[in-house]
Amino acid sequence: MLDKFQAYLQERLAITDEQASLAVSCLNLKHFKKGQVITNAGDLKSDTYFINSGLLRCFSIDEKGKEHIIQFAPENWMMSERSSTVFNEPAVFYIDAIENTEVVVVKKDFFSEIQPIVPKILQLNILMLHNSIRFMQKRINMLLGATAEERYLDFIKLYPNLMLRVPQWMIASYLGITPESLSRVRKDLAKRHFK
Amino acid sequence: MLDKFQAYLQERLAITDEQASLAVSCLNLKHFKKGQVITNAGDLKSDTYFINSGLLRCFSIDEKGKEHIIQFAPENWMMSERSSTVFNEPAVFYIDAIENTEVVVVKKDFFSEIQPIVPKILQLNILMLHNSIRFMQKRINMLLGATAEERYLDFIKLYPNLMLRVPQWMIASYLGITPESLSRVRKDLAKRHFK
DNA sequence: CACATTTATTATCATACATCAATGTGAGAC
DNA sequence: GTCTCACATTGATGTATGATAATAAATGTG
Numbered sequence: 273m274l275d276k277f278q279a280y281l282q283e284r285l286a287i288t289d290e291q292a293s294l295a296v297s298c299l300n301l302k303h304f305k306k307g308q309v310i311t312n313a314g315d316l317k318s319d320t321y322f323i324n325s326g327l328l329r330c331f332s333i334d335e336k337g338k339e340h341i342i343q344f345a346p347e348n349w350m351m352s353e354r355s356s357t358v359f360n361e362p363a364v365f366y367i368d369a370i371e372n373t374e375v376v377v378v379k380k381d382f383f384s385e386i387q388p389i390v391p392k393i394l395q396l397n398i399l400m401l402h403n404s405i406r407f408m409q410k411r412i413n414m415l416l417g418a419t420a421e422e423r424y425l426d427f428i429k430l431y432p433n434l435m436l437r438v439p440q441w442m443i444a445s446y447l448g449i450t451p452e453s454l455s456r457v458r459k460d461l462a463k464r465h466f467k
Numbered sequence: 468m469l470d471k472f473q474a475y476l477q478e479r480l481a482i483t484d485e486q487a488s489l490a491v492s493c494l495n496l497k498h499f500k501k502g503q504v505i506t507n508a509g510d511l512k513s514d515t516y517f518i519n520s521g522l523l524r525c526f527s528i529d530e531k532g533k534e535h536i537i538q539f540a541p542e543n544w545m546m547s548e549r550s551s552t553v554f555n556e557p558a559v560f561y562i563d564a565i566e567n568t569e570v571v572v573v574k575k576d577f578f579s580e581i582q583p584i585v586p587k588i589l590q591l592n593i594l595m596l597h598n599s600i601r602f603m604q605k606r607i608n609m610l611l612g613a614t615a616e617e618r619y620l621d622f623i624k625l626y627p628n629l630m631l632r633v634p635q636w637m638i639a640s641y642l643g644i645t646p647e648s649l650s651r652v653r654k655d656l657a658k659r660h661f662k
Numbered sequence: 663c664a665c666a667t668t669t670a671t672t673a674t675c676a677t678a679c680a681t682c683a684a685t686g687t688g689a690g691a692c
Numbered sequence: 693g694t695c696t697c698a699c700a701t702t703g704a705t706g707t708a709t710g711a712t713a714a715t716a717a718a719t720g721t722g
Contacts (some may be wrong), residue, residue, distance in 0.1 A: 332608050342604050342609040354604070358597045365604070384590065394589045395579065401596035402553045408603045409537050409549070409560070413527050415610040416643040420679070425644040439699065448611040451678055455701055590714070613703055634669065650671055 274299055274326050278347060284399075285392050292333045294388045295393070302377050304328075304369040310354050314358070318380045318453050320352035321345075325374025327437060341446040344370075344434060350378075350400070351464060409461040415448060421457050423447045432461070469494060471519050472571045475543060478593075480587050490581045490588070499523075499564040503634050506548050506562040508626050511555070513575040515547035516540075516578070521568025521630060526640070536641040539565075539629060544575075565633060610643060616652045618642045 278296045281287070287295075301324070302394035304310060310328070311317055321328065328345040330353065342365055356363040359378065383397050414423050424447060428435050435443070444454040473491045482490075495596070497520070499505060505514055505523070516523065523540040525548065537560055540546035549624070551558040552575065578592050609618050619642060625631050635653075636646040642654075 332612075334612050338612065339533055340608055342611075343606055354601045355596050358594070359601070383593075394593065397593060398578075398589065398596065399553070401593065401600065402549050405596065405603065406549045406554070408600065411607060412537055412603065412610065413535055415607065416537075416640075417527075417529050417533065424696080441699070445611075447643065450680060451700075452681080452702085456679090571709060622709085636669070646670075647672085647711085654671080 273301065273324060273374070274376060276348070276364065277322050281390075281393075281396075283391065284396055287390055287392070288460055291390050295390050298385070299376050299378065299382070302375050304373045304375070306369055306372050309368045311356070311363050311365070313363050313366055315353075315356060315363045317353065317356045317363065318360075319352055320357055320380075321375035322378055323347050323349050323351065324374040324376060326375075327370040327434075328373055328375075329370050329442070330367050332365050339445055340448070341442060344431065344438065344446065346431075346434060346437075349436050351375075362375070370442070420447065420449045421461070423449075424454065424461075429463040436460055468496065468519060468569070469571060471543070472517050475517070476588075476591075477548065477587075479591055480583055480586070488630040490585050493580070494571050494573065497569070497570050498509075499568045501564055501567050502626070504561065506551070506558050507561070508561055510548075510551060510558045510652045512548065512551045512558065513555075515545055515573040515575075516554055516570035517573055518542055518544050519571060521570075522565040522629075523562060523568055523619050524637070525562050527560050533569065534640055535643070536637060537640065539626070539633065540630075541626075541629060546570075549608050561569050565637070615644045615648055616656070617643065618644075618648065619656075625649050 274296045278292050282292045284288075285292075302321070304326070311380060313333070313364065323345050327349055328351045329341055330343040330345070330351060331339050331341045333339055343351070350357070351367060353363045353367055355361045355363050355365075383393055387393055414426055418426065422441075427447060429445060440454055440458075441451040444451045447454065449457075469491045472494065473487050476490060477484075477487045480487075497516070499521070508528070518540050518641045521544055524536055525538040525540070525546060526534050526536045526605045538546070546554075546562060548558045548560050548562055550556045550560075572615055578588055582588055608619055613621065619638075622638065622642060635649055639649040642649065
């Protein structure tokens with residue numbers, strides 16, 4: 273089932289079916305079970321994943337043992353631990369599976385290898401990276417200035433479907449607040465909405 | 468004085484002097500005065516800047532008129548407002564000059580244009596983007612979990628020379644705290660260091 | 663130089679959020 | 693079915709940081 277990734281490429285690249293299926297032919301799939309740890313801090317890995325179905329998360333663990341969620345990756349997102357994946361350094365973050373997940377394994381130099389076949393592929397890669405940066409800048413902006421409630425509202429606007437798939441304590445961790453605080457924010461919002 | 472940017476490229480690309488000077492020949496310089504606003508939210512711009520000397524900042528202004536600093540760009544850093552620069556959308560952030568600054572103007576498709584001459588240039592661009600992402604992930608991680616003091620200590624380790632060049636209220640804004648809080652944090656640290 | 667403006671400090675008070683602890687609830691294991 | 697165990701809620705209390713305001717120091721400007 274590499275169709276999804278192929279569709280993803282074609283949608284963004286305007287290339288022929290042959291080109292696309294050629295590009296995709298050197299890829300393979302991998303499956304992770306719910307709860308499975310994929311990367312530990314310190315690991316040396318080199319694969320990026322395109323999520324076909326399911327949900328991954330990338331997080332850190334601080335000195336007090338507290339988890340901080342850096343990123344969620346649902347369907348059609350990419351996930352990688354960049355220190356290990358692109359810089360050949362030990363991973364600084366953890367990655368695990370929140371749901372049973374199917375991914376397309378994108379090897380370290382997939383993009384440069386298929387460049388002769390699909391020249392525009394590097395441009396696409398660049399565009400996706402710029403988009404990630406834009407996304408993270410927005411998040412930084414929220415973390416700098418917004419209250420717990422504002423961040424939560426922003427989250428549900430951005431990830432309406434994740435709300436239902438991710439336990440609240442993880443959402444809290446993504447927002448940089450405690451589960452208790454999130455619970456109170458929700459209570460507050462609910463109360464206000466009934467008037 | 469395009470030397471600096473040329474050196475920057477050569478250091479990372481292992482290309483000949485000719486290639487490098489050819490690449491650099493289509494670029495030009497620009498100067499900004501201290502305090503000058505370069506991009507306003509809403510603007511449509513298309514240039515990225517490589518900072519030769521001086522210091523730029525990228526920031527937002529929230530509904531209460533409060534500034535939040537997304538990024539500093541000292542010598543040898545790149546600065547761009549991505550929404551406008553790469554996505555042809557109105558800028559969401561502001562950019563201005565903290566010091567008199569000299570930049571190399573990197574037009575929107577500089578990288579793809581010189582690709583025929585310096586094929587590896589796209590790889591370099593990709594690497595730089597990955598690096599930005601890594602950098603921002605670390606910052607998000609700090610904002611999620613660290614106290615004001617920890618963030619400040621991290622900042623001075625990361626940007627030892629910016630400390631002296633940037634007013635404290637801007638550092639506070641970058642850290643997501645008030646100038647008053649930063650002042651207290653500093654006082655505290657100073658006290659502890661005298662014992 | 664004097665004057666205005668920006669920046670930094672300090673003190674007081676207010677508050678959003680954290681922490682701690684108890685209880686409730688629901689889904690999977692057996 | 694009931695027993696766990698992870699998750700969510702709620703309340704009481706604590707604390708880091710924000711808000712406000714006054715002063716001081718530094719910086720710029722005519």
